[in-house]
Amino acid sequence: xxxxxxxxxxxxxxVIAFLKNQYVERDGAEQLFFAGCFGIFGHGxxxxxxxxLQQMPEFRYYxxxxxQAMVHSATAYTKTRNRLQTFACTSSIGPGATNMVTGAxxxxxxxxxxxxxxxxMFARRNVAPVLQQLESEHSQDISVNDCFKPVSRYWDRITRxxxxxxxxxxxxxxxTSPAETGAVTxxxxxxxxxxxxxxxxxxxxxxxxHIPRNRADRQAIEQAATxxxxxxxxxxxxxxxxxxxxxTDLLRRFVEQTGIPVGETMAGKGSLRYDHSLNLGAIGAxxxxxxxxxxxxxxxxxxIGTRYSDFTTASKTAFQHPSVRFLNLNVAEFDAAKHxxxxxxxxxxxxxxxxxxxxxGYQVEPGYRAQAKQLxxxxxxxxxxxxxxxxxxxxxxxxLIGAVNEGSSADAIMVCAAGSLPxxxxxxxxxxxxxNYHMEYGYSCMGYEIAGGLGAxxxxxxxxxxxxxxxxxxxxxxxxxxxxxxxGYKLIIVLFDxxxxxSIGSLSRSLGQAGFGTRYVYPSNGGLPGDGAEAQILPVDxxxxxxxxxxxxxxxxxxxxxxxxxxxxxATERTTVIYIRNDRYESIPGYESWWDVPVAxxxxxxxxxxxxxxxxxxxxxxxxFLGQSGRNDLTSKAES
Ligand SMILES: Cc1ncc(C[n+]2csc(CCOP(=O)(O)OP(=O)(O)O)c2C)c(N)n1
Ligand SMILES: [Mg+2]
Numbered sequence: 001x002x003x004x005x006x007x008x009x010x011x012x013x014x015v016i017a018f019l020k021n022q023y024v025e026r027d028g029a030e031q032l033f034f035a036g037c038f039g040i041f042g043h044g045x046x047x048x049x050x051x052x053l054q055q056m057p058e059f060r061y062y063x064x065x066x067x068q069a070m071v072h073s074a075t076a077y078t079k080t081r082n083r084l085q086t087f088a089c090t091s092s093i094g095p096g097a098t099n100m101v102t103g104a105x106x107x108x109x110x111x112x113x114x115x116x117x118x119x120x121m122f123a124r125r126n127v128a129p130v131l132q133q134l135e136s137e138h139s140q141d142i143s144v145n146d147c148f149k150p151v152s153r154y155w156d157r158i159t160r161x162x163x164x165x166x167x168x169x170x171x172x173x174x175x176t177s178p179a180e181t182g183a184v185t186x187x188x189x190x191x192x193x194x195x196x197x198x199x200x201x202x203x204x205x206x207x208x209x210h211i212p213r214n215r216a217d218r219q220a221i222e223q224a225a226t227x228x229x230x231x232x233x234x235x236x237x238x239x240x241x242x243x244x245x246x247x248t249d250l251l252r253r254f255v256e257q258t259g260i261p262v263g264e265t266m267a268g269k270g271s272l273r274y275d276h277s278l279n280l281g282a283i284g285a286x287x288x289x290x291x292x293x294x295x296x297x298x299x300x301x302x303x304i305g306t307r308y309s310d311f312t313t314a315s316k317t318a319f320q321h322p323s324v325r326f327l328n329l330n331v332a333e334f335d336a337a338k339h340x341x342x343x344x345x346x347x348x349x350x351x352x353x354x355x356x357x358x359x360x361g362y363q364v365e366p367g368y369r370a371q372a373k374q375l376x377x378x379x380x381x382x383x384x385x386x387x388x389x390x391x392x393x394x395x396x397x398x399x400l401i402g403a404v405n406e407g408s409s410a411d412a413i414m415v416c417a418a419g420s421l422p423x424x425x426x427x428x429x430x431x432x433x434x435x436n437y438h439m440e441y442g443y444s445c446m447g448y449e450i451a452g453g454l455g456a457x458x459x460x461x462x463x464x465x466x467x468x469x470x471x472x473x474x475x476x477x478x479x480x481x482x483x484x485x486x487x488g489y490k491l492i493i494v495l496f497d498x499x500x501x502x503s504i505g506s507l508s509r510s511l512g513q514a515g516f517g518t519r520y521v522y523p524s525n526g527g528l529p530g531d532g533a534e535a536q537i538l539p540v541d542x543x544x545x546x547x548x549x550x551x552x553x554x555x556x557x558x559x560x561x562x563x564x565x566x567x568x569x570x571a572t573e574r575t576t577v578i579y580i581r582n583d584r585y586e587s588i589p590g591y592e593s594w595w596d597v598p599v600a601x602x603x604x605x606x607x608x609x610x611x612x613x614x615x616x617x618x619x620x621x622x623x624x625f626l627g628q629s630g631r632n633d634l635t636s637k638a639e640s
Contacts, residue, residue, distance in 0.1 A: 024176055039091065042094075070451070075103065111240070156185070178211065237306050243434045280294055286593075287318075415449060417449050422444065496582050
């Protein structure tokens, strides 16, 4: 094809024509990168992207109810597909666009690729201010879409049609980069979307983007092997990167050959089956006593595909060995370098493989391996205990989680994001495969649950998807129940109603604040009652709400009702909401860990003063890891 052949199309038509021909390839397997486009039309995109989607129905358009929700669906879709496929999301200008900002942050924080196409103000400006345009006195080059800059890994505004020739390839580079990926935002002025331009035909040719498995620096890998051999108590912290890189089988081999036990982060849970004898389960603030005890004494922490959030490090209190060192394997240099680690910058699977051959013949001390196995077994007993609680009159959240775990098929996906459920699920959910535990806990965004469940189901229609959601999150965003029914993607939504925030209620008590502002109850004596006070709960009927949106609803009153409902939901074709009230106070405890949430330094409330004293004691355990970094260690080796 000669470079001089052109195709005259609108800018918006060019966007869709380009996107529909983008493919990715990893390990020789090729696939389309975009599964289609979610969108809500308004004057900012209807005549542009809307018209282009209508003209090119092979790039499937999906109608969403809420722009934030559609970005969550795209995010969950790509998480389920290990970042090898995603969606574009189109919005109008103004509120439709800014509704996507929270979705963009969720995607970027979780390192998940989504392409956002918000409409923007007129580039030609003569009719400004248009409906929903934010004006500024000091610049005509500002719009609400500038809000996407900090939450996007790549951001551009297309003020001339030909800018696409440079912007779309950049967008693809970032979306398909294992290290840089996240939300990509191309703001599309509504007039320019409809403008025609003679694009070079070659621009629309099929492109296949190779997803690399970069290998870490050889010298660093050799040093890593030396560090592991020198360690007495090494511990692997498995993060989401293990799963995205499809390194789970290799991780199992690595663990079995070396005997090094594993703790799992929120995104990494499922890296190893729950019943593997060297899986210590969840690590950190919401961790198990098994992982947290081993972490406390570990002299070498091997972080694989983790960004070490404060939940993982228990706000820097998890690792207390005086000379603990970190060895981080990560595609992103930024994450690999954390805690002054010896950085292995590369793909988890490729690099672990290389490291494993260097560890031939190496095993941890038998006593250490035995201790890890014993802790694993003790933890399994604790999970059994929690699953067997039969709390009355209202069931406990732990026993209901057990019922879902045991009542769902082994290949199902469980989706969750915020509230008290993530902490409880992190501890006691038994993950049977790498996709079993789908937790959005980078942003812990209330509202992700149902929208995310839809995305997960679209990515894996052959699996049952269980959305676990609290009443607070449900109230914030339940709209995509409608989309699930429109498109025929069945969800099983398990709705736990505890009349407010169980999570923040318990956090509030731990700060000496008695649950203030965390219950869904009527005001009394001129304010909202906290815990303990007599209160009348609000007459909200969430089961009726779900029914009104078209879901099949099963209301449960007891544990027995609940297990029956789970069986009935599996036999149903339609999106089903299982509604149950559960106890606000009966909680799964913390296990020898901590999360730093500041307590008021001075207060007139005695309980707050007491909480502050406890906080100060824990705060003193927070560590800096400031020693010689692993990278410095490599240079001294070269010199000697
Ligand atoms: C969008 C958003 N707003 C606020 C928060 C802070 N927050 C975390 S959990 C929570 C309460 C969640 O309530 P619910 O869904 O009923 O779950 P429960 O705590 O009762 O288990 C709040 C307000 C958040 N994570 N996300
Ligand atoms: Mg609640």
